[in-house]
Amino acid sequence: MNILLAKSAGFCFGVKRATNMAFEATKHYRGMYSLGPIIHSPQLVKKLEEEGVKVMQRVEDIPAGAAVIVRSHGARAEELERIRARNLTVVDATCPFVKKAQDHAAKLSLEGYVLVVVGEEEHPEVQGIISYARQGAVFVVADRAQAEAIPPKGKIAIVAQTTQSFENLSQVVEVCLGKSQETRVFNTICDATSVRQDEARRLAEQSDLVLVIGGLNSANTTRLAQICQEIQRRTYHVETGGQIQPEWFQGVETVGVTAGASTPRWIIDEVISSVKRLEK
Amino acid sequence: MNILLAKSAGFCFGVKRATNMAFEATKHYRGMYSLGPIIHSPQLVKKLEEEGVKVMQRVEDIPAGAAVIVRSHGARAEELERIRARNLTVVDATCPFVKKAQDHAAKLSLEGYVLVVVGEEEHPEVQGIISYARQGAVFVVADRAQAEAIPPKGKIAIVAQTTQSFENLSQVVEVCLGKSQETRVFNTICDATSVRQDEARRLAEQSDLVLVIGGLNSANTTRLAQICQEIQRRTYHVETGGQIQPEWFQGVETVGVTAGASTPRWIIDEVISSVKRLEK
Numbered sequence: 001m002n003i004l005l006a007k008s009a010g011f012c013f014g015v016k017r018a019t020n021m022a023f024e025a026t027k028h029y030r031g032m033y034s035l036g037p038i039i040h041s042p043q044l045v046k047k048l049e050e051e052g053v054k055v056m057q058r059v060e061d062i063p064a065g066a067a068v069i070v071r072s073h074g075a076r077a078e079e080l081e082r083i084r085a086r087n088l089t090v091v092d093a094t095c096p097f098v099k100k101a102q103d104h105a106a107k108l109s110l111e112g113y114v115l116v117v118v119g120e121e122e123h124p125e126v127q128g129i130i131s132y133a134r135q136g137a138v139f140v141v142a143d144r145a146q147a148e149a150i151p152p153k154g155k156i157a158i159v160a161q162t163t164q165s166f167e168n169l170s171q172v173v174e175v176c177l178g179k180s181q182e183t184r185v186f187n188t189i190c191d192a193t194s195v196r197q198d199e200a201r202r203l204a205e206q207s208d209l210v211l212v213i214g215g216l217n218s219a220n221t222t223r224l225a226q227i228c229q230e231i232q233r234r235t236y237h238v239e240t241g242g243q244i245q246p247e248w249f250q251g252v253e254t255v256g257v258t259a260g261a262s263t264p265r266w267i268i269d270e271v272i273s274s275v276k277r278l279e280k
Numbered sequence: 281m282n283i284l285l286a287k288s289a290g291f292c293f294g295v296k297r298a299t300n301m302a303f304e305a306t307k308h309y310r311g312m313y314s315l316g317p318i319i320h321s322p323q324l325v326k327k328l329e330e331e332g333v334k335v336m337q338r339v340e341d342i343p344a345g346a347a348v349i350v351r352s353h354g355a356r357a358e359e360l361e362r363i364r365a366r367n368l369t370v371v372d373a374t375c376p377f378v379k380k381a382q383d384h385a386a387k388l389s390l391e392g393y394v395l396v397v398v399g400e401e402e403h404p405e406v407q408g409i410i411s412y413a414r415q416g417a418v419f420v421v422a423d424r425a426q427a428e429a430i431p432p433k434g435k436i437a438i439v440a441q442t443t444q445s446f447e448n449l450s451q452v453v454e455v456c457l458g459k460s461q462e463t464r465v466f467n468t469i470c471d472a473t474s475v476r477q478d479e480a481r482r483l484a485e486q487s488d489l490v491l492v493i494g495g496l497n498s499a500n501t502t503r504l505a506q507i508c509q510e511i512q513r514r515t516y517h518v519e520t521g522g523q524i525q526p527e528w529f530q531g532v533e534t535v536g537v538t539a540g541a542s543t544p545r546w547i548i549d550e551v552i553s554s555v556k557r558l559e560k
Contacts, residue, residue: 170457174450177467184464187457 001249001279003272004207006199006258012192014095014162015039015262018072021093026051029067029089035059035079036124038071038093039262040218043240047264059083067091074098074128077106098125101159101188102132108157109133113184116141116150118172119161120219126161143168147175156180162190163220163261192261193220200224200258204231207256209248212237213271214260221260228258240267241274249278281529281559283552284487286479286538292472294375294442295319295542298352301373306331309347309369315339315359316404318351318373319542320498323520327544339363347371354378354408357386378405381439381468382412388437389413393464396421396430398452399441400499406441423448427455436460442470443500443541472541473500480504480538484511487536489528492517493551494540501540508538520547521554529558 011019022038032053037045045055053069056062059082067089070080074094083090094102109115115133119126121140130138141147150156156176160169166189176183204210210228214221216239225237234252238244249255255275259268291299302318312333317325325335333349336342339362347369350360354374363370374382389395395413399406401420410418421427430436436456440449446469456463484490490508494501496519505517514532518524529535535555539548 166458170454173453173457173463177450177453177465178446180467182464182466183453184462185457186462187460 001252001275002254003275004203004254004256005268005272006196006203006256008192008196008199009213009257009259010261010263010265010268012190012261014072014097014190018093018095019044019264021091022048022053022069023051025067025069025091026053031063031066032069033062033066034069034071035075036071036073038069040215041262041264041267042215042217043267044262044264059086062086062088064088070094071124072098073123073125074102076128076131077134078131095162097162097188097190098128101129101162101186104157104159104186104188105129106132106134108159108184109135109138112136113155113157114139114150114153116147116156116158116172116176117161118158118164118169123161123219129159129161141172144171144175147172150176150179152179154180155182155184157184157186159186159188162188163193164189166194196258196261197224197227200228201231203256203258204228204235207232207254208252209234209254210236210256210258211244211271211275212258212260213239213268214263215239218260218262221263224258224260228256232256238271241271244271244274244278246278249275281532281555282534283555284483284534284536285548285552286476286483286536288472288476288479289493289537289539290541290543290545290548292470292541294352294377294470298373298375299324299544301371302328302333302349303331305347305349305371306333311343311346312349313342313346314349314351315355316351316353318349320495320540321542321544321547322495322497323547324542324544339366342366342368344368350374351404352378353403353405354382356408356411357414358411375442377442377468377470378408381409381442381466384437384439384466384468385409386412386414388439388464389415389418392416393435393437394419394433396427396436396438396452396456397441398422398438398444398449403441403499409439409441421452424451424455427452430456430459432459434460435462435464437464437466439466439468442468443473444469446474476538476541477504477507480508481511483536483538484508484515487512487534488532489514490516490536490538491524491551491555492538492540493519493548494543495519498540498542501543504538504540508536512536518551521551524551524554524558526558529555
């Protein structure tokens, strides 16, 4: 079997940076905590736990004097304030692209814009972004239909969750254009997502079977699997090499492999080894 | 025959205002000039000429001490400066909606945006708007295809010629969104145009023949006639009642009448009288 590994498979810039910061920090601090899982990879979170990084959901549960890692999706403004109020040491691993969206939200809300965030309301990244808009109305819209429910406003500013599709942002912008005198858009989409998706499409076209590797709780990995599935029905979303079934590979000559933004390299390697072992 | 007259037929707010200002001014000033035709209606321009308002194309040709009317489409910033330098009296009949687009252009160019104007490059309104952008690059784009030729930029600001269609603006915005970090749009479209076009469509559906009245040099009247023609093939674009041909009306029961934004009411009345006279 030939194995085609997507160039864009695995960690994006922000995840790589957060992971490196976390491992680096374990060398300097004892008793470390992360506020929520640092990235959406159960395997990596477990590895960090072995290095002494405990995941906490609430600032109040973190012991005094400890160091806290802010995860790649960022934290809510109130959480950061509570962290500062408690004099905890902060290792801020917020993805710089997410940070930019947070900064825009803060500034635009001060400038009197109604803020529209294109994204998933419950996602920690979106929860973080909207927490920085301290004044005026804020709307989180998942798509064009939800944007249509926004009441007409004078000045609307729009930012996007970094993993949104350009098409979705564009459709929301169109709706807002018709509702306001001024529509100000910061395109905060990180193109790592679209680059990865485009490559996955090409990969699926060239393969008899596609393996998409990543946390089952990772939205971007699940979406990647959907995209491949539409082109190549023999697409499997796996978290580890142990989930691979030999019978999937009957008659397969070319295996395409890609992985979500939060999938560590060692897991990709492990899955590829499992595939190679099938031939022996 | 029934005659259905569109409610929105004729002068829009800006044209009505400019015309009133011009006639009012003739009571106060002798030796008046307008810089270009005040509106796109040869008949109204002729009437104003009879009241002593001469049309001039260049500021330099206007005699010292005279009063100058700035037409509804506005003037270029340099022209206004030359008018001021020559101490001419200014009657500024620029449509307030056009003025707003000019003001946005001036401010956005100072703030470092690349300015994109959606409109017809040669139109005096567009020529006026872009003259206010004193710094940085300016692009006039008629449609999506022209917008695609804009090189990628950090900050793009977009305004529209007031008579553009929302759909066209929206398509240009979509293209710019993909080219820039920030896209700031001022929706300077005046909805009088779309209201008039929507009503014309309904009118054409209800009529056996449509008369669209207005200057043959008026872009908005020509567009109105095209829209009606697509629905009712028996559509005629006329400037005056004298152009009406009795044979057009064979078998016609309902006549729809609409008119462009620069068509004076007395011309509409004159055309309707001509139609009624056919029945006698």
